[in-house]
Amino acid sequence: MDLLLSLYAVGAFVSAATLPKLKMRVELSRAKQRSLLGHVRLARRVAALIPHYEYDEIHFFRSDDAPEEIAERRRDGFMRLAAIYRERYAATLQMTAEVEPAISDLQFTSAYRVPFQYSRFVRRHLAAGAFAASSEGVTLTDLDGNCYYDLTGSYGVNVFGNDFYKECIERGSARVRDLGPVLGAYHPVVAYNVGRLREISGLPEVSFHMSGTEAVMQAVRLARYHTGRSHVVRFCGAYHGWWGDVQPGIGNPVPARETYTLKDCDPRALRVLATRRDIACVLVNPLQALHPNAGAPGDSSLVHSGRRAAFDREAYTAWLRDLRAVCTARGIALIFDEVFMGFRLALGGAQQYFSVHADMVTYGKTLGGGLPVGVVCGRRDLMKRFRDDRPADICFARGTFNAHPYVMGAMHEFLRRLETPEVQALYTELDNVWDRRASDLNERLAAEHLPLHFANLSTVWTTCYTQASRYNWMLQYYLRAEGLALSWVGTGRLIFSLNYTEADFVAVADRILAAARAMQRDGWWWQDGALSDKAIGRRVLREMIAHRFGRASGR
Ligand SMILES: Cc1ncc(COP(=O)(O)O)c(C=O)c1O
Numbered sequence: 165m166d167l168l169l170s171l172y173a174v175g176a177f178v179s180a181a182t183l184p185k186l187k188m189r190v191e192l193s194r195a196k197q198r199s200l201l202g203h204v205r206l207a208r209r210v211a212a213l214i215p216h217y218e219y220d221e222i223h224f225f226r227s228d229d230a231p232e233e234i235a236e237r238r239r240d241g242f243m244r245l246a247a248i249y250r251e252r253y254a255a256t257l258q259m260t261a262e263v264e265p266a267i268s269d270l271q272f273t274s275a276y277r278v279p280f281q282y283s284r285f286v287r288r289h290l291a292a293g294a295f296a297a298s299s300e301g302v303t304l305t306d307l308d309g310n311c312y313y314d315l316t317g318s319y320g321v322n323v324f325g326n327d328f329y330k331e332c333i334e335r336g337s338a339r340v341r342d343l344g345p346v347l348g349a350y351h352p353v354v355a356y357n358v359g360r361l362r363e364i365s366g367l368p369e370v371s372f373h374m375s376g377t378e379a380v381m382q383a384v385r386l387a388r389y390h391t392g393r394s395h396v397v398r399f400c401g402a403y404h405g406w407w408g409d410v411q412p413g414i415g416n417p418v419p420a421r422e423t424y425t426l427k428d429c430d431p432r433a434l435r436v437l438a439t440r441r442d443i444a445c446v447l448v449n450p451l452q453a454l455h456p457n458a459g460a461p462g463d464s465s466l467v468h469s470g471r472r473a474a475f476d477r478e479a480y481t482a483w484l485r486d487l488r489a490v491c492t493a494r495g496i497a498l499i500f501d502e503v504f505m506g507f508r509l510a511l512g513g514a515q516q517y518f519s520v521h522a523d524m525v526t527y528g529k530t531l532g533g534g535l536p537v538g539v540v541c542g543r544r545d546l547m548k549r550f551r552d553d554r555p556a557d558i559c560f561a562r563g564t565f566n567a568h569p570y571v572m573g574a575m576h577e578f579l580r581r582l583e584t585p586e587v588q589a590l591y592t593e594l595d596n597v598w599d600r601r602a603s604d605l606n607e608r609l610a611a612e613h614l615p616l617h618f619a620n621l622s623t624v625w626t627t628c629y630t631q632a633s634r635y636n637w638m639l640q641y642y643l644r645a646e647g648l649a650l651s652w653v654g655t656g657r658l659i660f661s662l663n664y665t666e667a668d669f670v671a672v673a674d675r676i677l678a679a680a681r682a683m684q685r686d687g688w689w690w691q692d693g694a695l696s697d698k699a700i701g702r703r704v705l706r707e708m709i710a711h712r713f714g715r716a717s718g719r
Pocket residue numbers: 319375376377378380403404405406449501502503504505528529537
């Protein structure tokens with residue numbers, strides 16, 4: 165009897181100690197997005213199992229079992245396009261081919277422009293040039309003299325048009341020339357830059373870094389130092405640079421053990437923040453408002469038409485307010501990562517646009533006035549790198565090129581220009597202008613029964629496809645042929661600069677329509693009514709399994 169009582173007592177003690185832990189563990193699991201993207205470790209394991217295989221020439225055109233006549237139309241269209249590319253882009257493509265074997269980044273981007281099953285065949289016939297000779301207004305010109313409307317946005321850097329940044333670099337360089345590339349001592353322009361950044365961010369301290377990735381690293385490191393907690397929370401799908409802790413899934417060869425990837429815009433994530441004691445900070449990338457819980461929409465993952473995007477300003481504002489409240493209550497640092505969206509939505513960035521204030525904000529890209537930069541603005545207590553009462557307990561951060569005079573000069577010019585009436589005018593009615601442009605184009609596409617539409621967060625656009633297809637990624641090649649420059653992610657992200665006039669935009673819209681018509685005409689959007697995204701997904705899975713276990717035939 166005594167023994168039984170003791171066992172009960174031990175059992176009760178153990179449960180009291182483990183049950184809360186178990187409960188928190190369950191809450192953490194429930195706060196994850198129910199997809200591989202939400203389960204980053206599993207995603208890495210699954211990724212390691214996916215075999216490489218590719219379609220032969222017959223299956224390339226019929227991977228959806230389209231009739232022979234459609235496959236012929238596709239082949240004709242494809243080869244016509246290939247001939248145009250060969251002739252029109254000859255010099256650009258030749259130089260690309262010459263350097264590609266020596267530039268690993270280029271090998272990566274050219275391999276991942278389309279789903280891997282089609283990639284080699286596409287590269288053989290429709291390689292995309294990696295060189296440009298000049299830029300002007302909203303256009304780029306390649307080595308063959310072809311002029312394109314620039315929808316690449318230079319990865320988000322280009323908010324005001326390329327000429328704007330050329331001037332920032334030129335004037336900024338002139339301003340700092342006497343000091344030249346001296347490092348360690350600041351050029352006086354830094355004083356102005358710091359003052360403006362404090363005003364813009366509403367935060368009292370600033371640190372300079374060399375890239376957005378580094379700014380994020382520093383913000384997270386400081387949050388860990390000051391809270392004494394280990395974990396960073398990021399939301400499913402959000403990009404914060406390529407540092408390991410913020411890229412815990414596919415792409416990082418080691419697991420990020422001190423990162424929680426939670427479901428965006430979900431009360432269960434708030435519950436985790438409200439209960440766990442190991443969370444130092446939460447990272448928010450406001451770009452996710454366009455596609456919460458989805459990764460960057462590259463065309464290499466466009467295996468069917470499942471890409472979804474839609475921006476709901478009210479809902480996202482409410483979510484940020486909830487996040488703000490729980491972070492305040494729990495002493496968690498709320499970090500807005502505005503490296504991409506800063507200065508694009510509003511002069512005061514996402515903080516101003518959503519009327520929610522962060523504890524730290526990271527900036528980069530456009531803020532460098534065309535040169536590379538990363539910046540952290542933060543609360544004084546979070547930015548401090550040492551403790552008055554523990555002199556050896558410091559939070560280290562340096563960087564040879566931090567506050568480089570030429571970068572500071574270009575940034576100075578950028579920040580000065582933000583104060584001019586011409587730049588301020590660009591923000592008036594910004595959303596109305598871009599929402600109307602998107603809806604006008606969407607109406608034109610719908611009127612012609614073309615199976616695509618655009619979702620936008622101001623000037624950042626995503627192409628969504630409205631009927632199941634395996635070939636949506638082909639559209640990027642038709643768009644290029646119409647004179648539209650896209651980044652390597654293809655139709656997933658079109659980035660407009662704010663200096664696009666109405667006439668420029670109409671020209672782009674006309675070209676998008678022309679490309680979509682050609683795509684339709686060439687049979688890529690053939691549908692027999694039975695083709696669905698689910699059916700495509702199941703089929704691709706079957707193919708992978710067959711190739712994994714060596715039972716594949718012909719495709
Ligand atoms: C939100 C966000 N954070 C961080 C980064 C990383 O910046 P960088 O490429 O300058 O290192 C990026 C880059 O795209 C970004 O979009």
